[in-house]
Amino acid sequence: MSHIGVLGAGQLGRMLALAGYPLGHRFRFFDPASDSPSSLLADHLAFDYADTSALEKFAHGLDVVTYEFENVPVETVRYLEKFAPVYPPAIALEKAQDRFVEKSFFRELGIPTPKFTINGLSHGLTDENGLNKQTLSRIHGEKRTLDEVEFPAVLKTRRMGYDGKGQAVVHSEAELISGLSHGNTDKNGQADGLILEEFVSFDRELSIIAVRNKSGDVKFYPLIENHHRDGILRLSLVTGNISSDLQKQAEGYATKVLSALNYIGVLTIEFFEKDGRLLANEMAPRVHNSGHWTIEGSATSQFENQVRAATDAPLGSTNPLGVCAMVNLIGNLPDATSILKIEGAHLHLYDKEPRAKRKLGHITFVEKDMETLQKKIDLVKEAYELF
């Protein structure tokens, strides 16, 4: 039995605890918000992430610390490392928290990404992030940026963006300059905080969820097909129709990241699929919304495997038990009865107050074939107009 500390107490932390209790573990959460989805299920310390005395209290007696979102300050993790091991390692957070660092890291490892560039290079950015010189020269200056990344392009904040926040599609030099000088600067008003990315007209959005334990054992779930609306994940599908070639590409890329970071825990990489080729868009050093289907759809859920990896246990099977669909409940909830009466519907509610664009829950189906699965999805559409 391990005492597991979790930074962040949202729905991901809640599902971590729900998966970890059956293995006999105990949980303690740390989250500045006191009424978060995990707070009823375990001890919960509600302090600022910079409050070192609270962090020390939190760490007392813990065997291991993990986190459920990638924007926890790296300094917090570094501080906690004095008291207990933290998995995934802090370096994974550093790579994932900045889109420019992240994509440069992918490139270094030979993992294809959409074209990208940053602005304001002349204001001090060096190659300390591992960016090679050729790239540096290509993206030197705003004017030449436009030459490299064609319109339409996507202007994003390098940090703290999620669920489509901090992103805008720009169609012209005028829109880009406007974005740079007005709305789309970062919190400190720095255009340095922005990245301009190629707009990929992808065939599909796919994600791979990988897990690696201390012994270096690695397992992968099958590639997941993701459908977004307004930048927020709405539907994830495990269709069984992923080619072994595509699966191998994804596993190869994930393996490179896991090895480079000496990673322990669950790692998610989101890809664009274009003409049978995968382009890495971003990664999350944690369990992921697109992996919620694993709770019922795989012998071992991503949450249980995260707990197993963090506690140095053998990893569990990641094989899918059928074709699966996961429907996100965003902003507003359907009537629970109308969902629960659908045969095979697994309803997950996070006990959060409804609010626009907020993830409040999800529904999973595990079925034998896509036809049956599609019928279930259609029934959800009837019961839940927001979907």
Next chain:
Amino acid sequence: MSHIGVLGAGQLGRMLALAGYPLGHRFRFFDPASDSPSSLLADHLAFDYADTSALEKFAHGLDVVTYEFENVPVETVRYLEKFAPVYPPAIALEKAQDRFVEKSFFRELGIPTPKFTINGLSHGLTDENGLNKQTLSRIHGEKRTLDEVEFPAVLKTRRMGYDGKGQAVVHSEAELISGLSHGNTDKNGQADGLILEEFVSFDRELSIIAVRNKSGDVKFYPLIENHHRDGILRLSLVTGNISSDLQKQAEGYATKVLSALNYIGVLTIEFFEKDGRLLANEMAPRVHNSGHWTIEGSATSQFENQVRAATDAPLGSTNPLGVCAMVNLIGNLPDATSILKIEGAHLHLYDKEPRAKRKLGHITFVEKDMETLQKKIDLVKEAYELF
């Protein structure tokens, strides 16, 4: 979202909460023991079941109350009914808490049972329990008892027995008289508190788990094959080889009980199978150890269906997802790593201190065929010598 109160905070309550949180419900436990398996997962009031002011505090704001063991005092339930509905109904507890009342109730409903009789009828027992006059006359007096129930027979306490406690096989009149006058009297020294039952050389022990909601919808899990040692359940199997005739017998008997009690919640009935015929041995008005396989082995677990029934939601599918085995971990735990490395092993630990004969956890497998399942069971035997 409902606030659900649970009387008893053992592993069954723990698994109820783990199943109910995903549906968005909140839990509060009441159990005299303060360090019980559920106490970390939710609010927990540790007071005596007779403490009405504590019960009132417990009931405050609850939408519904349920219980996780059948020896909770009926008076406690009756008291709580003033504040919130209690499911299953108190009458189910009354029927299940006394083996004589229980078996007489089965007989009234036309459900076959092993032969049974009680001693000390002359000391005041009337037919208020619905015992018919023919039966009364047959079991009048100890001497004639022996004529009716042949040796070997099983002498049991009528109340508070579980896991083989309060039971003894008697092989002769001398052993019976000794049992009656010495060890096997009830807490008050009354032989009235004992029941003598036919020793059935059964072919199999089977249990059915049924669930009924407020609207009267009923669902059944498939009959479960149970293997005991020293009176304690060791292994439950869902083999897929139950004949439809046997399943129908069991469902018919369960339906009679559910209807007679206007039951809401999960009900378990344990049977002896002898020559293709089912004899009801006992019932439990709650989720049951023999149903733990449903967590992974069915689309909806017995725990989720208990929560659904208690909150007036539609019942979920009870279809098995494969052949299943549930191995109980009794008295002592195996090394977790040796279990978790078995592909497909679902380990459930209750966070209880090891003690002889104590249920500390269980392991479930869901497989495609019995051959694979047997291999997994054999691997558990290698890793866990107590099994």
